[in-house]
Amino acid sequence: MTGLNPNLLLAVPLAPLAGSAIAGLLGTKFFGNVVGRKVATTATILGVLIAFIISFQTLLAVLDGASYNGDVYRWMTVAGVKLAVGFQVDALTAMMMNVVTFVSLMVHIYTIGYMKDDEGYNRFFSYISLFTFSMLMLVMSNNFLQLFFGWEAVGLVSYLLIGFWYTRPTAIFANMKAFLVNRVGDFGFILGIGLLLAYAGTMDYQEVFAKKDALALLHLPGTDWMLLSVACICLFIGAMGKSAQFPLHVWLPDSMEGPTPISALIHAATMVTAGIFMVTRMSPLFELSDTALSFVLVIGSITALFMGFLGIIQNDIKRVVAYSTLSQLGYMTVALGASAYSVAVFHLMTHAFFKALLFLGAGSVIIGMHHDQDIRNMGGLRKYMPITWFTSLLGSLALIGTPLFSGFYSKDSIIEAVHETHIWGAGFANFAVLAGVFVTAFYSFRMYFLVFHGEERFGKAHAHEAHGHDAHAPAAAHAAHDDHGHDDHDEHEHHGLAPGEKPHESPFVVWFPLVMLAIPSVLIGYFTIAPMLHGDFFKGVITIGENHKAMEILTEEFHGAWAMAVHSLTSLPLWLAIAGVATAYYCYMINPRVPAWFYAKFKAIHTLLDNKYYMDKFNQAVFAGGARVLGNGLWQVGDRTLIDGLVVNGSAKVVAWFSSLTRLAQTGYIYHYAFVMILGIVGFLVYFLPFWHA
Secondary structure: OEOOOHHHHHHHHHHHHHHHHHHHHHOOHHHOOOOOHHHHHHHHHHHHHHHHHHHHHHHHHHHOOOEEEEEEEEEEEEOOEEEEEEEEEOHHHHHHHHHHHHHHHHHHHHHHHHOOOOOOHHHHHHHHHHHHHHHHHHHHEOEHHHHHHHHHHHHHHHHHHHOOOOOOHHHHHHHHHHHHHHHHHHHHHHHHHHHHHHHHOOOEHHHHHHOHHHHOOOEOOOOOOEHHHHHHHHHHHHHHHHOOOOOOOOHHHHHHHOOHHHHHHHHHHOHHHHHHHHHHHOHHHHOOOHHHHHHHHHHHHHHHHHHHHHHHOOOEHHHHHHHHHHHHHHHHHHHHHOOOHHHHHHHHHHHHHHHHHHHHHHHHHHHHOOOOOEHHHOOOHHHOOHHHHHHHHHHHHHHOOOOOOHHHHHHHHHHHHHHHOOOOOHHHHHHHHHHHHHHHHHHHHHHHHHHHOOOOOOOOOOOOOOOOOOOOOOOHHHHHOOOOOOOOOOOOOOOOOOOOOOOOOOOHHHHHHHHHHHHHHHHHHHHHHHHHHHOOOOOOOOOOOOOOOHHHHHHHHOOOHHHHHHHHHHOHHHHHHHHHHHHHHHHHHHOOHHHHHHHHHOHHHHHHHHOHHHHHHHHHHHHHHHHHHHHHHHHHHHHHHHHHHHHHHHHHHHHHHHHHHHHHOOOOOHHHHHHHHHHHHHHHHHHHOHHHHO
């Protein structure tokens, strides 16, 4: 615990919180719009900038050997269990702090242009700064209580952001769906925390890790299940919800109902990777349970492959990127199951940059297309939007794992790690990550070719009228098309370019973040793979069991970033990626009849994919329908029959019946009352006389 000032660390989450408070309280109707847009924008961006600068200084200090683990505020002590706010700052935390604050800073700048004419401008800035605070509290925590606080806080802010346009039924449905699905995962998460608290007697990470060997010997009472396996699987169920793993993935595509900046911030770079971070932090526990690791590996494999298939048939530009996010989260989860935790968070870092770039690039395209999100109505945007085109190309190349790009180093390392692991499920995982390379390349460049190359399909009468879900978002489009008087919240506004209209490059505040994100998307993998995966960067932070050799083998075979890129020229993943790009080019640039032929011949498969494996319908029929049946049963039987009918109305009827009998004795005649009194006295004497009882 040396070299880091806890007061300075405290400023990292508090600076965005202060900015959020200024924009959210003083900049909205809550306190009468005390400050305007300029103050709200300045306060929130300055808060995140301060957090980023301190985070970067912290990373430099950590590289020099500094660390911190301590409490900054003790809330209470209950039965010997300490409940506190505390920070654990090491290499993993410092890396996450920099990713969160840098991506958040770029999103804040981007939002200036993207939400320019939206009535909720200040409210949106408040939300994204509040999210940044919540995520920082999560990654900096040193105990399960604070972890759970940050975990739930990012979920709450995600709910607010997905439903930002709260007058739209689809947005309200999407944020409620995200909230409920995450509650399912969080139920498992809190069960896992509860089990560890019950048997370790503490919520502090290091104290729990110190007792891991004793915990590994315990069984769940009344069962043959190992306690640690159950606890780790419960924790991972929380990660399945937050990191959108099958079958708790269904909320993430619908979350595209929110404005595009939050897609980049929450659903690509930060919130959805919270589960990956958490499992990596818990590596000392997961390494003691091969059962839990196999469960993680299989779930990640299913997500990586089958969510990628769904990206192939999407026509909404944001949803293509959303399903790509699901697939890449599956890759990270597979790496966790293979005990390659450093590879998982390495891919988390590289993915944060290029996926945020792709989401923001999609938003820039939406601006240029005047709200139209259907890639079938685009084409030829390269010459009209050169900066957006070039940065999107770089992001796509990084995503598919092109040698020397950041995604190549992390993605290929995952594939190699899975190939070297031998726990149950590794065979299917190896197939899934390899097949996923072709699928990723195909849907990524399908979108790229349809958007930026080929025939110009905009400004025409289209058969494709479903122009996407971000209809209200790109207020900057109004400026680009000189439509300043347009009501940004008009449900009947025109989407897409009118005949004769041409797209324009987005404003500087929109394309500047694209350029800044493109730089690490290309370079950061090359310069960081050696220390992060094969050096001492995560030494003492991540624990790997002696029987899990995948990372050890990877390190033995690593001979430098350049040599890895050269070696990949003869490797299967590269040729699968090339095949995916070539197939996409042939199908959508050379011979568009091929996709039509596949659709006609394999319509059943297309229908299956179009209905997202019927997961939504299954959830609606079984869980939502079951809840309705149960609720109706409880209402009919429990509420109406038992409570209203028996308890409330029944008691009233008993009182009325008894009253009807006693009313017969109330005649008003004195001799009737005297007769009743005499009968009462006789009965009293008969019951209490001693000779009667004798």
